[in-house]
Amino acid sequence: MSTAFTTRFAPSPTGRLHLGHAFSAVLAHDAARAAGGRFLLRIEDIDAGRCRPAFTQAILDDLAWLGLTWDADVRRQSDHIADYQRAIDQLRQAGLVYRCFRTRSELAEASLSAPHGRAPVAPSPGPHDPSDEAARLEAGAPYAWRLSLGAALAHISRGAEDIAFTEETLDAGSGPRVVRLDPSLIGDVVLARKDTPTSYHLAVTVDDALQGVTHIIRGEDLFEATHVHVLLQRLLGLPTPRYRHHRLLAGPDGKRYAKRDASVTLDALRSGGATPDDIRRMIGLPA
Numbered sequence: 001m002s003t004a005f006t007t008r009f010a011p012s013p014t015g016r017l018h019l020g021h022a023f024s025a026v027l028a029h030d031a032a033r034a035a036g037g038r039f040l041l042r043i044e045d046i047d048a049g050r051c052r053p054a055f056t057q058a059i060l061d062d063l064a065w066l067g068l069t070w071d072a073d074v075r076r077q078s079d080h081i082a083d084y085q086r087a088i089d090q091l092r093q094a095g096l097v098y099r100c101f102r103t104r105s106e107l108a109e110a111s112l113s114a115p116h117g118r119a120p121v122a123p124s125p126g127p128h129d130p131s132d133e134a135a136r137l138e139a140g141a142p143y144a145w146r147l148s149l150g151a152a153l154a155h156i157s158r159g160a161e162d163i164a165f166t167e168e169t170l171d172a173g174s175g176p177r178v179v180r181l182d183p184s185l186i187g188d189v190v191l192a193r194k195d196t197p198t199s200y201h202l203a204v205t206v207d208d209a210l211q212g213v214t215h216i217i218r219g220e221d222l223f224e225a226t227h228v229h230v231l232l233q234r235l236l237g238l239p240t241p242r243y244r245h246h247r248l249l250a251g252p253d254g255k256r257y258a259k260r261d262a263s264v265t266l267d268a269l270r271s272g273g274a275t276p277d278d279i280r281r282m283i284g285l286p287a
């Protein structure tokens with residue numbers, strides 16, 4: 001088994017896996033096996049309010065039932081908070097993050113609402129006035145750490161135009177392409193939330209490096225977020241993997257599969273008599 005090709009599946013245990021997850025997991029697993037490389041599993045459970053240990057176990061059971069095997073211990077993000085704190089400290093020492101005490105309603109009032117979900121562009125409220133910050137710190141007010149995009153771009157010695165990633169599209173007929181970093185997709189993204197000492201973007205970047213991931217295979221809904229990850233890799237001195245963003249599967253009604261669709265969970269399909277090969281056929285992958 002070679003580490004020259006290492007990929008992963010990184011679900012969040014906020015519900016049962018559905019056909020869309022199966023597509024992503026099987027694509028990554030099969031790519032690793034075809035390359036003689038490694039397939040890793042990571043549980044993205046930093047959001048204590050939404051994640052449930054029972055879903056983690058169910059995810060492992062569903063993947064094993066599908067016939068997937070992974071090549072190292074499962075990495076649970078909630079066990080590795082110190083790794084994310086170290087990354088924040090590194091960015092802090094370089095002056096690339098600032099504390100943001102603003103509440104959602106304050107951001108909304110200033111027309112700086114966060115975009116939906118994990119998609120950029122993040123609002124860029126800027127640091128607080130130093131005396132205001134000191135008073136809020138003294139009062140014990142909660143704060144998030146935000147990337148200072150302006151400081152980050154100034155910090156990069158060779159300029160943002162040198163930063164790029166390789167997208168190896170899976171669509172037949174189109175080869176790999178180089179995608180240049182587009183800072184307009186980023187903003188002052190939150191790297192550590194008020195309630196959690198990290199964020200999706202920071203944890204995913206740190207973990208992919210620590211796990212030695214060379215190829216990231218995931219849904220195209222995360223394509224724009226890749227710009228955030230690639231910038232963080234440069235700022236933290238981490239390697240940039242190659243990316244393969246795949247299309248998102250949709251049901252017969254044309255809508256993307258979502259966690260709320262109980263009928264397309266692997267659990268429901270399995271109870272209805274489907275076999276792992278049936279699932280592979282349903283997601284259009286060779287059985």
Ligand code: GLU
Nearest residue numbers: 010011012044204218222
């Ligand atoms: N945890 C993310 C999700 O469930 C995937 C993260 C990634 O593949 O980068 O959508």
